[in-house]
Amino acid sequence: AQSVSQHNHHVILSEAASLELGCNYSYGGTVNLFWYVQYPGQHLQLLLKYFSGDPLVKGIKGFEAEFIKSKFSFNLRKPSVQWSDTAEYFCAADTGRRALTFGSGTRLQVQP
Amino acid sequence: SQTIHQWPATLVQPVGSPLSLECTVEGTSNPNLYWYRQAAGRGLQLLFYSVGIGQISSEVPQNLSASRPQDRQFILSSKKLLLSDSGFYLCAWRGTGSRNSPLHFGNGTRLTVT
Numbered sequence: 001a002q003s004v005s006q007h008n009h010h011v012i013l014s015e016a017a018s019l020e021l022g023c024n025y026s027y028g029g030t031v032n033l034f035w036y037v038q039y040p041g042q043h044l045q046l047l048l049k050y051f052s053g054d055p056l057v058k059g060i061k062g063f064e065a066e067f068i069k070s071k072f073s074f075n076l077r078k079p080s081v082q083w084s085d086t087a088e089y090f091c092a093a094d095t096g097r098r099a100l101t102f103g104s105g106t107r108l109q110v111q112p
Numbered sequence: 113s114q115t116i117h118q119w120p121a122t123l124v125q126p127v128g129s130p131l132s133l134e135c136t137v138e139g140t141s142n143p144n145l146y147w148y149r150q151a152a153g154r155g156l157q158l159l160f161y162s163v164g165i166g167q168i169s170s171e172v173p174q175n176l177s178a179s180r181p182q183d184r185q186f187i188l189s190s191k192k193l194l195l196s197d198s199g200f201y202l203c204a205w206r207g208t209g210s211r212n213s214p215l216h217f218g219n220g221t222r223l224t225v226t
Contacts, residue, residue, distance in 0.1 A: 105156075
């Protein structure tokens with residue numbers, strides 16, 4: 001069965017530090033990939049998505065993610081985090097089963 | 113524009129009592145609808161999804177059930193709640209027939225079973 005793994009459960013960074021959150025999926029076929037963000041007290045929002053084409057995807061708020069097919073990875077990056085990036089981040093994969101499979105989430109805490 | 117409404121926002125229920133959480137979507141037709149449960153450190157677990165009225169797929173065996181009595185209405189139910197049913201429940205929708213459409217989530221219901 002397909003699965004999505006996020007190995008960083010809790011990340012603490014200082015403002016202006018660079019961010020990379022890992023995401024790996026297990027599925028050998030065509031897959032669409034997503035990153036969602038949940039800010040404190042808010043609902044889940046789409047951050048960015050990859051369907052095809054350029055493996056480097058740019059999303060909102062300066063985030064980007066790179067799809068590396070050979071590594072089954074879709075890591076999320078941001079060159080310089082801000083305090084307002086404190087949130088929980090979820091990676092998700094769509095393998096055509098009509099529903100998204102989510103990772104366990106990474107809680108990011110940015111210290112001012 | 114499309115909107116998704118989920119209620120109630122919070123709910124405290126005793127063990128053994130029934131449950132009904134409701135979700136409605138506006139501004140779209142024939143959406144795919146989903147119920148997820150979010151648990152700390154465990155991400156989002158898919159509970160049910162529906163591709164049409166009366167069509168429900170269950171992902172995990174459990175004490176819960178789902179129904180879709182109308183095109184844009186999705187209900188999560190239980191006849192007798194267990195303590196383990198406590199959690200944060202999220203309703204979501206996406207466009208029909210396209211894997212390229214993202215999920216859109218409601219604000220969630222925090223359920224506490226006492």
